Amino acid sequence: MQAVLLETIDGNVTPTLSTIDEPELRPGHVRIAVRAASINRADLLIRAGTHTPAAAAADAPPIAGLDACGEVIEVAPDVTGISKGDRIMAMVPGGLAEEVIVPAAAAVPVPSAWSFVDGAAAITALMTEHNALVTAARLQPGETVLVHAAASGVATQAIQLAKVLGAGRVFGTTRSHSDSPVLRELGLDELINVSEANFADRILELTDGGGVDVILDHVGGPYLEDNIRAAAIKARIIGVGRLGGATGTLDLEELARKRVELIGVTFRTRSDEEKFAIAQALRDVDLETNADSLRPLIHGTYPWEKVLEAQEGLSTNKHVGKIVLEVG
Template sequence: MSVPGVHLSHCQFSKEHKTMKAVVIEQETLVYRDIPDLVPRPGELLIRVRAAGLNRADLAQRRGAYPRPATGGESAFNIAGLEAAGEVAGLGEGVSGFAVGDRVMAMCAGGYAEYTAIDHRLAVHVPARLDWAAAAAVPVAYMTEHDALITNARLQAGESVLVHAASSGVGIAAMQIARFWGATPILGTSGTPEKLAALTVHGLDRGINYRTENFAESVLAATQGTGVDVIIDHVGGSHFHDNMRCMALRGRLVSVGRLGGRMGELDLDFLALRRLQLIGVTFRTRTLEERIAVTQRCATDLLPALADGQLQPLVHRTFPLQDALAAQEYLASNAHIGKIVLTVS
């Protein structure tokens, strides 16, 4: 999948001799070690991390295929991780709307650590009902899928949705948001009957096992031949041709991830005749202002539903921070349903 980029915190490493624990990428592996503390610069929050979510992009980051932006002027430590939840531990000059001790969650650079720092406008207050692990499972998944479904696909109540990789953290977030927005029916693909059965409580109306069914034919059968209005695709190239086959007139295909490849054939005549829209989304090329706008839109639309339980992140398993390598290996095994989260004691 394509995971959101983050505003590079201009946080410096402390010039005092204090240290913190962090998981650092070294020679394509993860090393749990001491590094100097961070101090917030103007406009930043220093966050005492309590939990950090794992994402597919973390695996690419470890291989050097998803470069992590340097933190401020010092780039000696390549801290892993793209999202975290924790308590505000420090405020840079000019920060408003937050106080030390506030519970916050955010996309960030370097979430696998005892502390991280972000532009304060990227932080969101954590609803009281969410524990740390659930809060750390929110930023990447729910901001990505809100941006894909609501901002870009312009989903309307009553429209139909197909979600690929429905059992992933982003897939579950997409189905929950679609249900909350009034979409029907919601279809989803996954590779095992057990995973599909577990997804019915998260908004799935019709599960499709892509290993045993042709998903396009199943979608057309479930929609009486009309196809779906919106497809949220976390797979990419291997699904592209069949995605086109099962889209409704004026349907929208949003490419979020490309785990199944980056290339696919396109019949431009079919695209035009069906008046389809192909939409690509990523956070990597967005400016700070664009990222702030995404955060604020998502918080406005979804935070009340996260607070009252209409939206609920699914945490499949937690690992302690020092076991980050084992956690990433478990993520790569595809055995999970929902999110994997690191906890920081």
């Protein structure tokens, strides 16, 4: 079968379409014929050498990709609840291959109204943001939410998911007014252009000085000081990404006064059981019923032969929504 391998060429990690052996089906797993997979920020970090991908075998280059969406073509005898022909999406290492072996516990059904491209665009973002909003932030109905880097692929899904989960007003930050119409269609109540205004000042204006209950931060260090200013009493600040850097200024006095919780989230240090629990929590959302409200915003699609071009498109930070590769 064909797969996109992460090969080191002249010292650089380069995604290369190659031919490899088909993976072996294991107990508790299903085999899917991959139809689409998304491009993620971690793909760029792997190429930059700051993240280490998991290799399929000790003597083989790792396969690119963090997720996959496709059709089940084989089911291990001990697996129940999944049948051949089912359409599933999953966070799985090495998703950029014609076939991938997925733990049954990680498989999430694709809503009937969604395409394979929709499923690929949604799964990593939904897993990430559901964990951030529900497990980490403990979002309660009616609470206010601030989503930083609101035009990014995971953040657009966060806006939609927050509304489905019963959030009150949802605010977002970007560096461009051009993102406003499409983000408002997703459910955003107010977009703050950080190139023109300080987001903390604006949040305090919009909330009559009260601040927001939950902050989903995809920017990181540079926003830390103003996140504390924008936070309500007993707010939860969830560090999802660090697009702007990993270090910032923290006012410990204000953190204590407001009794703010600062929580970091990542999948890199989670056990399989923890990841499976997040997949189950996502299945409990009833994606079929909420398919229209959670349909992912897709910036563009590429044939998987153009994986490098797609990754370069992500690196420009000019996209709104997810970038997806169509496989095969």
